[in-house]
Amino acid sequence: MEPTSPQVLIVDDARDIREPLGQYLRKQGFRTQLAAHAGEARQIVDQSNLALVVLDIMMPGEDGLSLCRWLVARGGPPVILLTAMADETDRIVGLELGADDYVVKPFNPRELLTRIRAVLRRMRPPERLVASAKRRFEDWIHDPTLFALFDKNGREVGLTSGESRLLEVFLDHPHTVLSRDRLLDLTAGREAKVYDRAIDNTVSRLRRKIEYPHCEPVTPP
Known part of the structure; x- marks a missing residue:
């Protein structure tokens, strides 16, 4: 494997998920590191040049949302959350914290691979x-x-990375009304099948960072 291959950190307390997933991604050309809990993940992040983190939300001790907040606060790497089917609130909170995407358990590794590649493409200007x-x-x-x-x-x-790409799209289309579907196409691509309301959360976060207090919040049509 090339030493310049993207390095992905998989954080999940379930050994029967993180180890097979690590093996699968290595077969797809990625370098991988594995962590069973948030503390171990923090050490790896501090010592490694990571391209992306695959992060389980439900973990004993510090949960994935807390670790996601820490990763976003330090400027990356991008995060894809692993969530349970019933945890819609956690998915929304994770996206609002700055996660780039999510995959619902149980998942097909090929779906996760598609989403990883989509996020990494968005990272390249x-x-x-x-x-x-x-x-x-x-x-x-x-x-x-x-x-x-x-x-x-x-x-x-x-x-x-998602906010930066969204801002690029807005700057590329001045004085243009862009629907939610069009924003998804331009920022993520349909092959990723991104959660359609994720773009709303990204728009809201971006507006909070750049607009004046008197601006009224809007969502894409």
Whole structure:
């Protein structure tokens, strides 16, 4: 396996899930690390260059939502949550915290693989952005290579990979009304079958970070 292959951390207290999943992803060309709990995962994150974290929500001790909050607060790597069928509230909370996607247990490993690849594609800035790098709008400068915004005073506001990609889409389509379905197509691609309300949560988080207090919240039509 190439040392430059993306490295994925799988965090799940169930050994019969994390080990077979790690083996499957290695066969698909990924490097993998495994953690049975949040404490072990934090050590790996601090010591490794990870491309993505697959994170179970329901774990003894510190749960996956707490670990997801910690990962997002430090700027990544992106997170795909593993959730139980009945935990819709936890899924929504996870997306609001900044998770990039989720998969419901029990799941087909091929579905998770598709979602991992979709998130990693969104992490790569388009070629034109590599050349032009930072983009200015209003009092903000967006740097897609850092997943960050900078205000007129130079203050940095961190973005998740999903928020950064969504902002790119808005900047690419000025004065254009984009439906929820169109936003999903442009940010994630239909092959990922992303939860259709996830885009609403991403829009809301992005607005909280960049808009003035008097703006009224909206969701895509």
